[in-house]
Amino acid sequence: xxxxxxxxxxxxxxxxxxxxxxxxxxxxxxxxxxxxxxxxxxxxxxxxxxxxxxxxxxxxxxxxxxxxxxxxxxxxxxxxxxxxxxxxxxxxxxxxxxxxxxxxxxxxxxxxxxxxxxxxxxxxxxxxxxxxxxxxxxxxxxxxxxxxxxxxxxxxxxxxxxxxxxxxxxxxxxxxxxxxxxxxxxxxxxxxxxxxxxxxxxxxxxxxxxxxxxxxxxxxxxxxxxxxxxxxxxxxxxxxxxxxxxxxxxxxxxxxxxxxxxxxxxxxxxxxxxxxxxxxxxxxxxxxx
Amino acid sequence: xxxxxxxxxxxxxxxxxxxxxxxxxxxxxxxxxxxxxxxxxxxxxxxxxxxxxxxxxxxxxxxxxxxxxxxxxxxxxxxxxxxxxxxxxxxxxxxxxxxxxxxxxxxxxxxxxxxxxxxxxxxxxxxxxxxxxxxxxxxxxxxxxxxxxxxxxxxxxxxxxxxxxxxxxxxxxxxxxxxxxxxxxxxxxxxxxxxxxxxxxxxxxxxxxxxxxxxxxxxxxxxxxxxxxxxxxxxxxxxxxxxxxxxxxxxxxxxxxxxxxxxxxxx
Ligand SMILES: Nc1ncnc2c1ncn2[C@@H]1O[C@H](COP(=O)(O)OP(=O)(O)O)[C@@H](O)[C@H]1O
Ligand SMILES: [Mg+2]
Numbered sequence: 001x002x003x004x005x006x007x008x009x010x011x012x013x014x015x016x017x018x019x020x021x022x023x024x025x026x027x028x029x030x031x032x033x034x035x036x037x038x039x040x041x042x043x044x045x046x047x048x049x050x051x052x053x054x055x056x057x058x059x060x061x062x063x064x065x066x067x068x069x070x071x072x073x074x075x076x077x078x079x080x081x082x083x084x085x086x087x088x089x090x091x092x093x094x095x096x097x098x099x100x101x102x103x104x105x106x107x108x109x110x111x112x113x114x115x116x117x118x119x120x121x122x123x124x125x126x127x128x129x130x131x132x133x134x135x136x137x138x139x140x141x142x143x144x145x146x147x148x149x150x151x152x153x154x155x156x157x158x159x160x161x162x163x164x165x166x167x168x169x170x171x172x173x174x175x176x177x178x179x180x181x182x183x184x185x186x187x188x189x190x191x192x193x194x195x196x197x198x199x200x201x202x203x204x205x206x207x208x209x210x211x212x213x214x215x216x217x218x219x220x221x222x223x224x225x226x227x228x229x230x231x232x233x234x235x236x237x238x239x240x241x242x243x244x245x246x247x248x249x250x251x252x253x254x255x256x257x258x259x260x261x262x263x264x265x266x267x268x269x270x271x272x273x274x275x276x277x278x279x280x281x282x283x284x285x286x287x288x289x
Numbered sequence: 290x291x292x293x294x295x296x297x298x299x300x301x302x303x304x305x306x307x308x309x310x311x312x313x314x315x316x317x318x319x320x321x322x323x324x325x326x327x328x329x330x331x332x333x334x335x336x337x338x339x340x341x342x343x344x345x346x347x348x349x350x351x352x353x354x355x356x357x358x359x360x361x362x363x364x365x366x367x368x369x370x371x372x373x374x375x376x377x378x379x380x381x382x383x384x385x386x387x388x389x390x391x392x393x394x395x396x397x398x399x400x401x402x403x404x405x406x407x408x409x410x411x412x413x414x415x416x417x418x419x420x421x422x423x424x425x426x427x428x429x430x431x432x433x434x435x436x437x438x439x440x441x442x443x444x445x446x447x448x449x450x451x452x453x454x455x456x457x458x459x460x461x462x463x464x465x466x467x468x469x470x471x472x473x474x475x476x477x478x479x480x481x482x483x484x485x486x487x488x489x490x491x492x493x494x495x496x497x498x499x500x501x502x503x504x505x506x507x508x509x510x511x512x513x514x515x516x517x518x519x520x521x522x523x524x525x526x527x528x529x530x531x532x533x534x535x536x537x538x539x540x541x542x543x544x545x546x547x548x549x550x551x552x553x554x555x556x
Contacts, residue, residue: 089458109464119459123477123554133463136473164554177459184463 035220036063036086036188041095043081043246055081057245058095063188063237068214068221070235072228074281078246079224080116083190086222087113100187109133112181116193118173120165126176127152127161133184151179154213171195171202175209182217191223195230204262207233211260228277232270233260240277242284249280342524347531350524359513364532366508367498370426371536374433374501375494379487382441387479389442390449391471399442407439412500424505432501437490444490448482449475481548481555488544495537 044052088107155175331343354360502511517525
């Protein structure tokens with residue numbers, strides 16, 4: 001709980017390190033309550049050679065209520081696998097995952113997920129997509145309409161309510177996907193490289209939009225990315241993963257206040273964090289060879 | 290001609306779109322070529338009229354049979370056979386095909402059997418159907434059913450199996466249960482593909498019509514053309530062929546329009 005940043009590598013001055021450690025880690029809105037509890041989770045896939053492939057090896061992590069947690073790691077290190085396990089779309093070989101105190105044993109509307117690929121239902125309009133989860137809950141129509149309206153506005157798509165997903169740009173599609181998950185008011189929002197397919201301009205816009213939405217909703221978010229800038233831009237804490245087998249190497253606090261802006265990437269705090277994450281990922285890569 | 294605006298390069302580039310006018314013109318041209326060759330061939334002495342009637346002969350035979358009412362009686366008999374066979378087949382193959390595409394266990398049970406049966410020629414079963422079912426309309430309907438059902442089953446199960454797993458995952462995380470996912474995601478996502486399958490297979494249903502009416506029928510377009518063969522009335526055979534073709538075209542267009550209406554999102 002309340003993990004502090006571990007000592008930075010020699011590239012960062014001791015002074016700066018002290019500064020980092022003395023700034024308050026917790027934001028006023030982040031509670032001490034643990035919302036996501038991943039306990040020694042191992043995931044193995046059977047292979048044709050007979051020996052199992054270990055995608056995740058005893059991964060443990062905790063995410064606080066209302067926290068924006070980012071998992072960063074190279075492609076293939078098991079980020080998606082970890083999110084799918086958390087969503088309940090797959091079961092761990094070993095270990096346990098709890099969300100809001102309940103053991104995950106299958107998918108549920110309490111664990112919303114935004115996927116890397118576009119997963120809007122193409123036969124439904126934008127507002128019907130957002131309404132989908134509410135209909136599953138058998139919520140009465142007037143209430144549904146109100147919530148749909150709220151989230152359409154939240155992601156800035158009021159004028160696109162009746163469009164078909166096919167008529168939307170990639171960024172708009174992901175905005176609908178975010179709205180669709182949030183409309184369900186889940187206990188946690190899982191995001192698997194949701195901006196990975198977008199061009200860098202759109203991607204930065206989406207990051208800003210997501211931060212705004214998060215500040216309004218104060219959901220617990222677990223956001224997966226392989227983009228270090230994105231990780232620091234968004235996260236309260238960054239969980240740095242390593243590959244083969246997939247594991248959490250280190251947890252870093254991002255002590256950069258909100259609202260975060262695009263020019264933040266030039267600031268020393270940002271750069272030193274980026275350097276640390278880069279070196280962690282780099283060392284992990286070179287160990288493999 | 291409208292093709293003036295179209296360059297040679299455009300015509301010879303793979304997958305290049307053409308103006309609508311050119312497409313329509315090309316289609317009309319092939320009909321004109323076919324009909325005029327038919328006309329010229331029947332007007333010349335190359336083929337005896339006994340084997341090749343002129344288009345006008347066929348037309349006047351059509352008018353004659355339409356006036357005394359027999360044409361519609363036979364058309365109606367055939368339409369009934371094809372539609373009943375096709376509808377019964379579709380009503381079974383759509384749910385079963387979706388189950389087969391959704392649940393591996395259903396696929397494992399059905400697929401080996403279906404893949405064996407669907408390559409058996411329908412004609413070889415006609416004697417068996419007559420023994421089992423008799424010579425009523427049920428037998429004719431069975432032939433159509435048998436010709437269409439197993440193909441539909443395989444095609445529809447492929448359509449459902451092709452539904453992106455990501456869509457299912459998204460639905461699960463939005464609170465859809467495993468059983469509901471079939472009706473709420475797999476069914477709507479499969480609809481365009483299912484309508485395509487119906488459009489293709491209704492064409493096949495018409496092609497089995499003459500086989501269905503081969504034996505013991507007392508009415509229908511297949512029946513009158515078989516009777517006409519015995520009486521050397523080539524014009525009637527031609528008439529029956531043309532009408533089957535037109536009815537096939539009509540049902541084809543029906544499904545084309547239905548698909549455009551019901552699943553505009555997939556176009
Ligand atoms: N269904 C599966 N069967 C076998 N191996 C898999 C399966 N899914 C993922 N993997 C393997 O597990 C590792 C982690 O995958 P993934 O979680 O998708 O990584 P990431 O999202 O970090 O790119 C990869 O090496 C991948 O090949
Ligand atoms: Mg991934």
